[in-house]
Amino acid sequence: MDNPIISVLNSTLSTVAQGIKYVPGSDIAIDYIKNSYQNDPFRVVLELGLAIYAVKYMMSKKYRIDQNHVALTEKEIDELIAEWQPEPLVQPLSDVQRMELEKSQVIVGSQGVRPKVQSTGKTLLNLAAANYYDFVNMEHIKEKAIETLRAYGVGSCGPPGFYGTLDVHMQLEKDIANFLGTEGAIIYAQGFSTIPSVISAFSKRGDLIVCDDGCNFAVQKGTQISRSNVKFFKHNDMADLERVLESIRVESLANKKRPLTRRFIVTEGLFQNSGDIAPLDKIMELKHKYKYRVVLDESSSIGVLGKTGRGLTELFNVPPKEVDMIVGSMANSFAAAGGFCAGHKEVVMHQRLSGQSFVFSASIPAMLTICSSEAIKVLDSPKGEQLIKDLHNNANTFRNAILTGANKDAIDLAGDAGSPILHLRFPSEALRAAGITTRDEETFLLQEVVDEVAVKDSLLVTRAKYVDGQERSLPRPSIRISISAAHSKKELEKAAQAIKTSFNKVVSKRNRDKYGTNVGGKKSQTTLLAGAEE
Amino acid sequence: MTLKSVYKTDYVQSLDQQAQGNLNSSWVNDKGAWVTNVLLICVLKFFFGIIPGISPELSWTLTTLTYNIGSYIMFHAVTGVPFEFGQGAYDGITLWEQIDGGVQFTATRKYLTTVPIVLFLMSTHYTHYDAFAFLLTFSATVINLIAKLPSMHQVRLFDINQKIDATD
Incomplete structure (x- = not known):
């Protein structure tokens, strides 16, 4: 006991023990530790483990779970900076883009069936605008x-x-609700944003959209922005639609935990990208069979299809109230701008608070609204019935003129009978014979046709234009013809002949350039040129 | 035990999450929420304490069990956002995974992890180390803690909270 070191240690320990007693709460801790042992080492180990875990958790540093942080040295950073080449702020134009800029026609004065263009100063016959009834030049609508x-x-x-x-x-x-025969309607200020807004107002993440894969760009954006699960069926293929619906039904039967989802069939009435008409009767049948809601984009078909212009519902004799949402544009046959959605009262009321582009954008100007109201009034009158009849007759006249007569094999025509939208393409055999393989080459060839008929035959036509890289599946390049009721029968027949001749001429010229003047070596060439000589 | 599916939120969903703050989970960072957490435990203990016929030991065990089950349901069982504000940007994600945008070891996470441990230690002490009560509260606490582990972030065991896609 005399050892000074031990006595110092002893006194230090007792001082520390005394000191701990003065720390607030220390007797509780000491009590707890004294009590907790209870001759049960296993339990104590578990408790101690938890306490250590708590301390370790407290000491850990923050981090993001999805972070892929790469630590770089100074040298590596310098190297990366030295290597970096800035991209040009504006990408150099591609050949197609440059052609687009050079060849686009500029209309001088007002839009119409026979506008004047800047390049030649001539008056051309407009086959490019969706100006179906030429309401833009109707005097009393202008006055209104x-x-x-x-x-x-x-x-x-x-x-x-x-x-x-x-x-x-x-x-x-x-007016729109009365015209279509629905309970109500809601108008939007922009035609393009109507359908995305309508789709995303009803169909949310986790919901299900079955969509035609030939739908226009606005519909594609709508399905994308809704965050829903989207399944596509082959364009206008009802057997494929049924296959998709059936596979979804089977899948949901297999999974009992699946939550209830809203389900929609989205399709277009008159397809902008192909001129086809959706078989609404069959779609309604499938809708009732599989219990879906139908969103129908009638942007191009409203005021156009059907005997009195009521659109697809009239054409297929489907009660308009059975189609859940009829979406359309007022920019085509209603003489103004903007879009609308017609349907049940609840469908309309829901959009007044949940339709993004209804809620967050300024409403359509009053004069455009009045123009639409007036256009609907005209369409509803006997004069309108005559206009609609004229349009249908004109569309069929042009269609028949393309499909029959000389050079009829020079053009591949897409678009159903009665559709005022027609897509004209080179037949693929002709392209193959002319050695044209890429999309760009085909585009240039079509532009040659557009330029030639503008100069030679005073026709204003346009290639169908798409947002490259954003479309789900880019349609083949084509010339899109829009027929108007204000065209005369003679004009259209002449135009059709001129376009056919030009189609043939452009391809034959390409053939001659390719094989020299000596033709007749290959079979496909001979047939093509034989067509040209007719 | 099979680790059936490990899924991470898809790209579009993460974009939607970044578009705005998460009102569903931001409140857990408030100091008032931390105090309320402790207050709730006190209220639970008081509530079980005043029920006639329930011994103090049993009331501690019930408090711990209720707290653990309650917080498990709230943080780990319910997914998504009850009052939707972001087009389902947080669908299929539990509240624990939503806290602080998924960052691990933040102050709130540390607090919410420590509270059940302290509560458990207190509870075993006041139940006088009864073996049965220990077993119950210990398993409840451990299950709750496992769910909070960083390595369990968006990991789904035994099909719990398995995300169901209507289509591929």
């Missing part, structure tokens, strides 16, 4: 628009929910 402009001013200066709703908006909604 000016009157409204004086009374209401230009814009509405606010979204419909915030002072943007005018009496004329409500009137147009009523």
